[in-house]
Amino acid sequence: MEIEFQRVGKKYESGQEALSQVSFHLRQGEMAFLTGHSGAGKSTLMKLMMMIERQTSGQILVDGVDLRTLSRRAVPHHRRRVGVVFQNHQLLLDRSVFHNVALPLQVSGADPAQIAKRVRAALDKVGLLDKEKYNPMALSGGEQQRVGIARAVVNKPQLLLADEPTGNLDPKLSAEIMNLFQEFNRVGVTVLVASHDLALVARMRHRVLTLNQGRMVNDGGFG
Amino acid sequence: MAQKPNQRGATRESIKATKHNWPTRTTFSPNKYFRQHQATLAESFMRLISYPLASVMTVMVIAIALSLPGGLYVLLKNVQSVTDQWEQQSVITLYLFPNMEDTQALALSHRLSAQDDIASVEYISKEEGLRYFEQSSGYEQIMSALPENPLPIVLRVIPKQAVDITTLSSLQALRDTLAAEKEVDHAELDAQWLQRLANILSFGQRFVYALSVLLVVAVLLIVGNTIRMAVESRRDEVLVMKLVGATDAYIRRPFLYMGFWFGVLGGFFASLCILLLSWWVSAPAERLIDLYQSGFDLQSFNADEIVLCLTISAFVGVFGAWIAVNRHIANIELQ
Numbered sequence: 001m002e003i004e005f006q007r008v009g010k011k012y013e014s015g016q017e018a019l020s021q022v023s024f025h026l027r028q029g030e031m032a033f034l035t036g037h038s039g040a041g042k043s044t045l046m047k048l049m050m051m052i053e054r055q056t057s058g059q060i061l062v063d064g065v066d067l068r069t070l071s072r073r074a075v076p077h078h079r080r081r082v083g084v085v086f087q088n089h090q091l092l093l094d095r096s097v098f099h100n101v102a103l104p105l106q107v108s109g110a111d112p113a114q115i116a117k118r119v120r121a122a123l124d125k126v127g128l129l130d131k132e133k134y135n136p137m138a139l140s141g142g143e144q145q146r147v148g149i150a151r152a153v154v155n156k157p158q159l160l161l162a163d164e165p166t167g168n169l170d171p172k173l174s175a176e177i178m179n180l181f182q183e184f185n186r187v188g189v190t191v192l193v194a195s196h197d198l199a200l201v202a203r204m205r206h207r208v209l210t211l212n213q214g215r216m217v218n219d220g221g222f223g
Numbered sequence: 224m225a226q227k228p229n230q231r232g233a234t235r236e237s238i239k240a241t242k243h244n245w246p247t248r249t250t251f252s253p254n255k256y257f258r259q260h261q262a263t264l265a266e267s268f269m270r271l272i273s274y275p276l277a278s279v280m281t282v283m284v285i286a287i288a289l290s291l292p293g294g295l296y297v298l299l300k301n302v303q304s305v306t307d308q309w310e311q312q313s314v315i316t317l318y319l320f321p322n323m324e325d326t327q328a329l330a331l332s333h334r335l336s337a338q339d340d341i342a343s344v345e346y347i348s349k350e351e352g353l354r355y356f357e358q359s360s361g362y363e364q365i366m367s368a369l370p371e372n373p374l375p376i377v378l379r380v381i382p383k384q385a386v387d388i389t390t391l392s393s394l395q396a397l398r399d400t401l402a403a404e405k406e407v408d409h410a411e412l413d414a415q416w417l418q419r420l421a422n423i424l425s426f427g428q429r430f431v432y433a434l435s436v437l438l439v440v441a442v443l444l445i446v447g448n449t450i451r452m453a454v455e456s457r458r459d460e461v462l463v464m465k466l467v468g469a470t471d472a473y474i475r476r477p478f479l480y481m482g483f484w485f486g487v488l489g490g491f492f493a494s495l496c497i498l499l500l501s502w503w504v505s506a507p508a509e510r511l512i513d514l515y516q517s518g519f520d521l522q523s524f525n526a527d528e529i530v531l532c533l534t535i536s537a538f539v540g541v542f543g544a545w546i547a548v549n550r551h552i553a554n555i556e557l558q
Contacts, residue, residue, distance in 0.1 A: 050466070052556055073470075080468035090463050104467035109255050151467070 001063055001081065001158035001190045002028045003049065008058035010044050010214075018044040019214045022058070026192060031185040033201045034194040036211035042194040045211070046163050049192075050082060051075045062159075080108055083152030083189075087164035090148065091136040097123070097147050098132040104155040122150040126180060142173040149180055153189075160184055162193040166200065174200055260476070267480035278485075281449045285442050285489025289536055290496035292435035293524065297501055299427050301522055305512075306388050306420055313386035315398050317378040318409045328376045331406050335380060340397060345379040352377055375408065386414045391421055439539055442489065446482050446543030454478060454551045461555045471552055478548045479541050486540020490533040497524045 003026040010019040019041045026032055034042050047053040048060060051067060060067045062078070070078060083104075091100050101122055105115045123129045126146040128139075136144055145165060152160060162181065166174035178193070178200065185191045195201055201208060210218035271278045319328055325348065336344040347355075352374040382397055384390045394412055402410035412418075454461065464474055501523035508521055524532075 052466075076465075076468045076470045076473075078468075079466065084466060090459070090466070092460055092463060094460075103463065107464055107467055107469040107473060109259060111255070155467070 002026065002061075003159070003190065003192075004059075004061040005045075006059040006061070008048065008055045008060055010041075010048060010053065011056045017214055019048075019055075019211075022211075022214070022216045024209055024216060024219055026190060029185070029188050029190055030207065031182065031191040032193075032207040032209055033204065034192060034209045034211065035196060035198060035201055038196065039213075040211040041214045042211055043163055044214075046084070046161050046192075046194060049159070049161060050084060051078055076107075080104065080155055081158050083155065083157035083160045085145070085148050085152045085160070085162040085165045087167035091144060091151075093135065093137050095135075096132065097128065097134050097136060097139070100136060100147055101132075101150045101154050104151060108155065118154055119150075122154040123147075125153070125183075126150045141168050142176070145169065145173075145177060146180070149177070153184060158190060160189050160191045162191075162195075164194055164196070166195060166197060171200070175203075178204055263476050264480050264483075267477045268484055270477070271481065271484050277449075281445060281485055282488045282492060284445055285485060285536065285540075286492035286496060288438045288441050288445070289489060289493035289532065290500070292431055292438055293493055293497045293528075293532060294500055295427075295431045295434065296528075297497060297522070297524055299424070299431055301508075302427070303388070303424060304522060306424070313382050313384065313390075313394055314413045315380040315382060315394070315401060316411045316413065317380060317401055317404075317407050318411075319376045319378065319406050320408045321373070321375050323376055323406055325376070327406055328378070331404065332378055335378070335401070340383055342381045342383045345381070347377040347379065349374050349376055386412075386417055388417065388421060388424075391417055439535070442486075442536065442539050443543040443546070446485050446540050447547040449485065450478050450482055450544040450547040451551060453481060454548060454555075458555060461552060465556065474552050475545075475548050479544050482540040482542075482544025483537055484540070485544075486537040487533055489540070490536030493536065494524055494529045494532050 005022050005024050008019060008022045009017070011017045022041075022045065034045065036042055044053065048055050048067075049062075051070070054068070067078075092103075098119055101119045102115050105118060110118075120129060120132070123132055126149050128143060128146055128150065131139060131143065136147055139147065149162075149165070152162075160181065165181075166177050169177065174197065181191050181193055182204070207220060208218065209216060319331075328348075329346065332344045332346050335341055349372050353372050356374065380401065382394060384394060386394055391414060394414065398410050398412040401407060461474055501521070505521050505523075512521070
């Protein structure tokens with residue numbers, strides 16, 4: 001999936017300007033990091049891509065389509081093409097790992113046999129195949145994060161967004177998570193990871209976008 | 224030419240430039256649709272059972288709210304069927320104008336007795352009337368003191384129809400046409416007690432209707448409030464489902480089914496309450512009826528009415544859930 005921001009601004013009703021004049025182009029199959037202090041606008045940028053928020057100025061093109069032209073009804077279908085991973089992984093504690101990962105497929109009405117197959121494939125990819133019957137609460141932080149990643153990729157999205165996916169993890173686990181993202185990128189998924197762990201980002205040797213107070217201050221380099 | 228942006232800020236140009244062919248809805252497959260609904264129906268019932276106390280309380284409140292108008296309806300139905308069996312010979316009394324001559328009055332009497340809906344007409348002349356009056360009232364002296372007989376000629380019209388609840392309105396219509404005859408000063412249908420009863424019954428009917436409407440609205444609010452709390456308690460789930468691309472309809476569905484279950488179970492227990500109540504009062508009621516020796520069977524809630532009760536309550540349940548959910552789901556987004 002190809003993403004293009006053209007002078008995008010987001011001003012909240014409170015008057016706070018979260019993003020202003022942000023432009024960048026993420027090519028099909030590219031992997032990039034998004035860094036910046038907390039409050040720099042990383043999460044807002046992700047929300048705009050997910051259509052959780054709408055920008056107040058500028059254009060966002062996804063595969064050449066202006067997101068403003070999408071109606072409210074089209075939003076769920078847009079989100080099915082995007083996988084998201086959060087720092088606070090947003091797993092549901094009233095159901096097993098398997099059913100957490102199955103959610104995106106159930107929501108899009110996949111057939112049950114297909115669901116089981118693809119959930120196991122996703123869990124296998126993140127190395128949690130033997131934990132499918134567990135409750136997420138019984139897993140460690142790193143494992144929970146990997147369940148979140150399995151859920152994000154189970155639908156075979158064309159874009160993978162991760163907002164501080166290694167926030168609570170130790171360096172070794174963080175590196176493992178990042179390697180997972182790299183693997184998905186290798187099979188053609190466009191990946192954008194927001195992280196303030198500059199050392200880790202630098203080691204990954206990918207394109208780095210840096211936000212500062214809502215403005216894009218650096219695009220390129222290795223951080 | 225300057226382009227006017229739409230509410231999301233897209234111009235006609237930008238929309239045209241980026242015309243896409245993304246799916247905006249999944250292709251419809253009846254199999255998938257049926258499977259999803261079946262699963263949601265079962266799942267929403269399991270959820271109800273997983274909070275037994277709260278569910279039972281909501282269902283019972285709905286049941287009580289519905290059994291009140293239902294019970295009154297059964298009572299009314301029985302009163303009506305009792306009164307349907309009461310009938311008496313009907314009489315319409317015509318008081319003619321005082322200046323009417325005997326010949327005119329007799330002509331009217333003949334004309335009326337030839338009418339299809341009239342069995343007979345009894346002619347009471349002024350003198351006969353005076354005699355009756357003197358005999359029955361004991362006012363002979365006062366009457367003889369009057370310079371002339373003040374009483375009008377009276378025709379007692381006996382219609383073919385006996386008067387009861389069902390024929391009352393047609394007899395009233397007959398009385399009105401008779402009152403419109405030019406010789407007639409005043410016409411009276413001797414069925415006052417029946418008219419009163421009819422009025423009381425129609426008052427009772429309206430009372431039951433109004434009460435039903437109020438209580439149905441109460442059920443709507445109860446279901447709405449319960450569903451609103453259910454949505455609130457599953458906020459995380461709704462949030463995650465939205466994030467992974469669930470449509471509003473998909474998110475709404477389990478809650479609508481929950482409303483459906485509340486409605487159906489409430490309606491079921493309301494019917495049960497009414498049946499129990501009817502059974503409980505049947506013994507004394509039958510003894511009462513026996514006193515009047517009327518061949519009348521006590522009626523309870525029949526199958527049609529139970530089905531109607533369930534249908535209404537299921538509909539109200541779904542509608543109440545719809546109102547609560549629609550308002551709520553749109554507001555749940557990742558902050």
